[in-house]
Amino acid sequence: MQTNFPADFIATDRGRRANEILRSCVHCGFCNATCPTYQLSGDELDGPRGRIYLIKELFEGAEDAQRVTQHLDRCLTCRACETTCPSGVAYGELADIARMHIGPQRTGYAGVLRSFLQWLVPYVGRLRLLARVGKYFKFLMPASLAAQVPNQITQGLRTNTQGTKQVLLLQGCAQQVTTGGVNESLQGLLKQLQIGVITAPKEGCCGSLDLHLGDEDQALAAVRGNVDALYPLLDSVEAIISTASGCGVTVKDYGRLLVADPVYAERAAAVAAATVDVSEYISGLSSTLTAKYPGKRIAWHPPCSLQHGQQLDGLVETVLTAAGYELLPVADAHLCCGSAGTYSVLQPQWSGQLRDNKLQSLQALQPDLIATANVGCQTHLADAAKVPVLHWIELLA
Ligand code: SF4
Ligand code: SF4
The missing domain is CATH 1.10.1060.10 (Alpha-helical ferredoxin)
Incomplete structure (x- = not known):
């Protein structure tokens, strides 16, 4: 062109x-x-x-x-x-x-909503508070926002330093408040394999929310904050693991995002290079993991941030099949479920239509469970699915 x-x-x-x-x-x-x-x-x-x-x-x-x-x-x-x-x-x-x-500014209702999301989502303390209070006031919120307020609040992970080696687990913002059981499940699996799990006490938002809303200053401030939190721990861990593919795809991009920053470029590249999606880490282990729900038929939804953003296709399917699950064919698996970060709140009609289409494909063959790999997809689909929607890590014993 x-x-x-x-x-x-x-x-x-x-x-x-x-x-x-x-x-x-x-x-x-x-x-x-x-x-x-x-x-x-x-x-x-x-x-x-x-x-x-x-x-x-x-x-x-x-x-x-x-x-x-x-x-x-x-x-x-x-x-x-x-x-x-x-x-x-x-x-x-x-x-x-x-x-x-x-730039991030928009006029009217969209502007207010975007500012509110930027104020809320990257901050775990505010998210927890809203989740605690907000569940009683859902009836006052727009439906798209109310759908994001969890009924159950989960806690952050406790570090487990015992093991022959250690990994650093990214806790995520929304993930540790809404689906913290995912990281707990992974910690339990790795414990059996003698792998310790530590977290970075100063981990903050990966920056993806501000980035996709066009707020460069806030996005890069979040990235720098995370480089400061993660880089000093690199020598003591085998890898940085992300169980939320939407966060992982951004952390893997830290080197590019700060390439022009003379102070941070090298450390940002090192953090990015050490970061893997949990599917890369698990599929690289010599042990085969077993099914927690043997015999269940699974409809697998690969998040866009996994299959398109990280170009990781087939790893989860291989692990789940080896564990003994039957994975059902799903039409149009390449299409987004409509969650897409803040999209479900900012574009509720299109997001809802995409979710309806996605659930029709996922539930066409009457699965027992739907599995996915990102907190946004999980909560978005679970809100309207007829069967439980779990992170695939929760399917392993
Ligand atoms: S497929 Fe690629 S080259 Fe063709 S129009 Fe789309 S972006 Fe451009
Ligand atoms: S919505 Fe369309 S244009 Fe936007 S990233 Fe997805 S495929 Fe590309």
């Missing part, structure tokens, strides 16, 4: 990178075929090719920022388009650059 950026924009790191990405797009449109929002609306501007064109026009000063914002806000950042693209266009990175260019 030809670009014609203003000289002052192309002189910046962000402008140079956006130019590189845009020029790698040949505008073939293959990506539209796997884009969930294009499938819903049928509008070219709600598909990746159209969004890429809008972003180019925005940077060239030829497009109204409001129109670009509207279509970009409807993007899930699921990155299914990247998996499909034959030219290797880094759409997710381009979308983040465009979002940072536009």
Whole structure:
């Protein structure tokens, strides 16, 4: 694709990178075929090719920022388009650059909601407080927000330093408040294998929420805070493990996010290189794990952040099958469930439609359980599923 950026924009790191990405797009449109929002609306501007064109026009000063914002806000950042693209266009990175260019501010109700989410979600203390109080006031909240308030609150993990080796487990923000049992299950599994689990006392939000809402300053502050919290522990652990694929995909990107920061670049790259999804770690162990619910039929939902963001396909399926589970075929497994971080709150109609479609596919063959690998997908699907939705780690004995 030809670009014609203003000289002052192309002189910046962000402008140079956006130019590189845009020029790698040949505008073939293959990506539209796997884009969930294009499938819903049928509008070219709600598909990746159209969004890429809008972003180019925005940077060239030829497009109204409001129109670009509207279509970009409807993007899930699921990155299914990247998996499909034959030219290797880094759409997710381009979308983040465009979002940072536009900035996080929105007018009216959307603006208030976005500010509230930025104030709340990355802070575990506030999340716990809202979860404690909010469950009594759900009837006062918009349905999309009420659905995010858990009925049960879980606690953070206690460190277990006993074992022949140790790993550092990322606790996550929403995960430790809503589905803390996932990390406890992993700790129990690793204990049997003589692997200790430590946590970083100063771990904060991975930064993905602020990043995808276009708030560069807050996102990079969160990333730097986490590098400070995680880097000093690297020498004492074999790996940093993430059980929430949505957090893991961002931590793995820390090196790129801080590449231009002379103080943090090296340490950020080291943290990113040490980080693995739990499926990578478990499938690399020599022991085969056994099923906690033998004989159950499982419908597996691979989160976008796992299959498209981290390009990890097939690892969980292999572990669960080896453990003795029957994995059912699921149609359109590449499509997003509609959770997508804050998307379920900010775009409730599209998110709800995507969830209905996803549950129809997942429940088509009457599974006993649905399994997934990210807290957002788990809570979003569980809110409307007819069968329990668990993290796949919870299926192992
Ligand atoms: S992003 Fe890739 S698949 Fe989509 S139009 Fe560009 S080159 Fe084609
Ligand atoms: S990230 Fe997902 S929703 Fe956004 S353009 Fe790509 S495929 Fe479509």
